[in-house]
Amino acid sequence: MESRMPAWDDLEERTIIAGFHGRFIHGQNVTLVKWHVDAGSPLPPHSHHHEQVVLVSAGELEMVLEGERHLLRAGDVLVIPPNAQHEGLALTDVDVMDVFAPVREDYRDPKKGTILGSAGED
């Protein structure tokens, strides 16, 4: 049985793709990531079987979900269903938390799989 009490500030930051600097918490059923995203950084189009909830706490993040554009600011939430195609662009520096379920095994150990997933992942 697993229990932990980290503080986000204690966690190592890793840069997963250019401009996306994340801190990671993996449970049994969920992965949480706190990202700082550099202004102008694009998130290329992709999909994955994990549901993803995007919670913006600072800045402006443009997300395109299955062709529909959303502009997210502090306090906004975007729920990305499993396997839904999505992409993004940080219009400013952005602080954002992602909740993934199930666990992102590729974030736990980047050597184990693709970081972004793909349209044909599953």
Next chain:
Amino acid sequence: MESRMPAWDDLEERTIIAGFHGRFIHGQNVTLVKWHVDAGSPLPPHSHHHEQVVLVSAGELEMVLEGERHLLRAGDVLVIPPNAQHEGLALTDVDVMDVFAPVREDYRDPKKGTILGSAGED
């Protein structure tokens, strides 16, 4: 396929147990709750089959997880494994987000089940 872009402030607040005022987002795999907890409010001992991640953003929250006491402040995270006994006490007014996986069906419709779960739930 479900996708939504609420802002937390747009969501209705519901008081689930005395002193715990929550706003709820339900996906397919996760439920997120933003709570404001009144100072002095106790969370009685209970357990549930959902994994729960507790993310404190303001105030001081005492949590006891399987007999071990944790004092959570802004930026602290507590991962509560499925079926682990836990209880809490808001030492001050507290702002805290809970991430549950799987979905808390009892929060979606409180008439469908117990709110707190119990030690013998599953």
